[in-house]
Amino acid sequence: MLAITNQFGFLPSAVALMAESPELLQAFSRANSLFQQSSLSPIARETLVLAIAERNGCELCVAMHTPALIRLGGSPESTDPALVTLRTFANAVMDTTGAVDDDQLDAFIAAGYTARNALEVVLGIGTYTLSTFANRLTKAPIDPQFAAEKDHSLTR
Secondary structure, eight states: OHHHHHHHSSOOHHHHHHTTSHHHHHHHHHHHHHHHTSSSOHHHHHHHHHHHHHHTTOHHHHHHHHHHHHHTTOOTTOOOHHHHHHHHHHHHHHHTTTOOOHHHHHHHHHTTOOHHHHHHHHHHHHHHHHHHHHHHHHTOOOOGGGGGGTTOOOOO
């Protein structure tokens, strides 16, 4: 939890609540560390996290990760074709529980992504499904530091 506290400058309530299960906190921390090492760019990773948060209805995650994306120079409303394709592909993976059709995978690859990136999308979905589900289960409140972003939505 020290690393997370150092990252944010405080201990987010979601992390404190997740720590009720040390195994869950450890699983999320390890999976997130691996996800951060993936070959997806930092902007692509944050875009993916926001797509997952939106899909899973985690307002807290949207509020936490929107500023992170903006700090990287990205935008939740980005019309960058590669990021739009990433969001579309991630939603297809979630909607089909991984059974995307060939056209969806081909479109993802045609946008400049790789088969490795497709699997890293699965890693991101798994990692942030842990987080979003735990946050919703524990009814983790939005910390005041993130409150300005709580109404942000990726819905288009």
